[in-house]
Amino acid sequence: MKDWIVAPGAPLSGRIRVPGDKSVSHRAIMLASLANGVSRIDGFLEGEDTRATAAVFQRLGVKIESPSAQSRIVHGVGLQGLRGSVDALDCGNAGTGMRLLAGVLAGQAFDSTLVGDASLSKRPMRRVIDPLSKMGARIDSEEGGLPPLRIHGGQALTGIDYTLPVASAQVKSALLLAGLYAEGETIVREPHPTRDYTERMLSAFGWPIEFEPGFARVRGGADGRHALRATDVSVPADFSSAAFFLVAASVIPGSDLLLEAVGMNPRRTGLLQALRLMGADIEELNVRKAGGEAVADLRVRFAPLRGIDVPEGIVPDMIDEFPALFIAAACAEGVTRVRGAAELRVKESDRLATMSAGLRQLGIRVDETPDGADIHPGPLQPAADGSTRIDSHGDHRIAMSFAIAAQRAEAMFVVGDIANVATSFPGFDSLARDVGFGLRDA
Numbered sequence: 001m002k003d004w005i006v007a008p009g010a011p012l013s014g015r016i017r018v019p020g021d022k023s024v025s026h027r028a029i030m031l032a033s034l035a036n037g038v039s040r041i042d043g044f045l046e047g048e049d050t051r052a053t054a055a056v057f058q059r060l061g062v063k064i065e066s067p068s069a070q071s072r073i074v075h076g077v078g079l080q081g082l083r084g085s086v087d088a089l090d091c092g093n094a095g096t097g098m099r100l101l102a103g104v105l106a107g108q109a110f111d112s113t114l115v116g117d118a119s120l121s122k123r124p125m126r127r128v129i130d131p132l133s134k135m136g137a138r139i140d141s142e143e144g145g146l147p148p149l150r151i152h153g154g155q156a157l158t159g160i161d162y163t164l165p166v167a168s169a170q171v172k173s174a175l176l177l178a179g180l181y182a183e184g185e186t187i188v189r190e191p192h193p194t195r196d197y198t199e200r201m202l203s204a205f206g207w208p209i210e211f212e213p214g215f216a217r218v219r220g221g222a223d224g225r226h227a228l229r230a231t232d233v234s235v236p237a238d239f240s241s242a243a244f245f246l247v248a249a250s251v252i253p254g255s256d257l258l259l260e261a262v263g264m265n266p267r268r269t270g271l272l273q274a275l276r277l278m279g280a281d282i283e284e285l286n287v288r289k290a291g292g293e294a295v296a297d298l299r300v301r302f303a304p305l306r307g308i309d310v311p312e313g314i315v316p317d318m319i320d321e322f323p324a325l326f327i328a329a330a331c332a333e334g335v336t337r338v339r340g341a342a343e344l345r346v347k348e349s350d351r352l353a354t355m356s357a358g359l360r361q362l363g364i365r366v367d368e369t370p371d372g373a374d375i376h377p378g379p380l381q382p383a384a385d386g387s388t389r390i391d392s393h394g395d396h397r398i399a400m401s402f403a404i405a406a407q408r409a410e411a412m413f414v415v416g417d418i419a420n421v422a423t424s425f426p427g428f429d430s431l432a433r434d435v436g437f438g439l440r441d442a
């Protein structure tokens with residue numbers, strides 16, 4: 001098992017660009033594969049999750065070239081051009097990959113099986129199986145709606161008008177992608193708006209779609225009337241990866257760090273609002289559009305933070321950033337309260353439980369609730385003899401969050417089971433060291 005030894009380093013400084021956005025990279029591979037013609041993707045995330053999605057489409061008969069790192073040339077086969085695979089399609093660790101693929105594959109003429117790693121095999125798929133079944137899909141799962149998913153091809157799909165029971169961009173996207181193969185319109189309504197990359201990218205690829213925050217309506221393509229047109233995609237740097245450095249520089253005295261070209265889609269930047277409410281010093285510089293998405297350079301300097309009640313309305317806009325927020329909260333003055341975040345229990349790990357357990361090992365009081373936690377800040381005190389080992393439970397965001405915590409800790413400790421950092425943020429360790437982190441392989 002791969003572990004890190006983490007310890008206080010130097011104040012963070014420098015200018016870095018974190019890797020490409022994971023959500024955009026998954027969707028770019030999918031839509032480019034289903035388009036007519038050749039699309040180029042630049043800034044592609046070379047993470048295990050997004051590479052798994054690319055490998056799935058290669059297995060389905062799509063030619064995908066990689067002229068250089070972070071670039072892909074995708075030879076789209078058109079909406080009806082995928083070929084079935086007798087082998088199971090491996091989504092790795094990626095909930096996004098599996099749920100969106102369920103939508104695409106529900107509309108094919110052939111059968112498919114979607115599998116994932118141990119973590120993904122425990123994640124709930126009923127949330128896509130149920131509404132896709134309402135559209136006419138036939139999907140078998142393991143007991144409890146767990147992967148593997150066996151998707152029966154050759155089903156005629158019909159559009160539905162569906163209100164999501166939980167705010168989930170993955171479920172919304174699965175339905176919109178199935179909607180491309182359906183008769184009639186597919187409408188998705190959300191209890192709270194979630195990231196809209198699928199909608200924006202469908203529109204960029206020329207598909208008829210209307211959307212506004214909380215609502216999307218896609219025209220069905222069962223009659224072959226509509227097509228996706230090959231389109232180049234420029235992927236912004238992933239806000240969720242930048243988030244670790246936003247928190248780290250905010251809590252490490254003397255830090256002054258610049259993060260370049262970070263994707264600033266408002267459905268992703270809830271952490272920025274939360275950190276600012278806590279008193280963080282983060283400037284947005286050179287705000288511009290790149291590849292249809294807002295991007296900015298973010299300058300972050302150390303600032304003393306205070307605890308807050310995280311507004312429930314911004315929870316979906318920072319859903320992947322709670323592990324990092326928990327570290328900011330542990331380093332603040334006063335209690336931070338998180339509520340309305342039960343979704344954290346069904347990510348790569350139960351993130352409320354894994355963050356609470358790890359922080360307690362550092363001497364921090366965390367009162368967990370079913371949908372959140374109260375984090376009582378204090379000095380981060382692992383065992384003085386270096387024997388503390390915090391288990392990330394194979395969850396990339398937990399591992400990176402405790403690497404930040406170590407920079408403020410009173411002694412070194414070990415972060416265990418960190419290999420999955422490569423799913424979303426390959427090269428985190430060397431980038432972190434470059435800007436000042438104390439971090440090495442165990």
Ligand SMILES: O=C(O)C1=C[C@@H](OP(=O)(O)O)[C@@H](O)[C@H](O)C1
Nearest residue numbers: 023096167168169170171319320
């Ligand atoms: O659509 C996406 O790309 C994602 C949606 C979110 O999941 P949910 O849809 O389960 O909220 C998020 O946690 C995940 O990292 C990426």
Ligand SMILES: C=C(OP(=O)(O)O)C(=O)O
Nearest residue numbers: 093094095096097320347
């Ligand atoms: C939840 C995440 O991803 P996914 O659902 O794609 O596994 C994440 O990256 O934090």
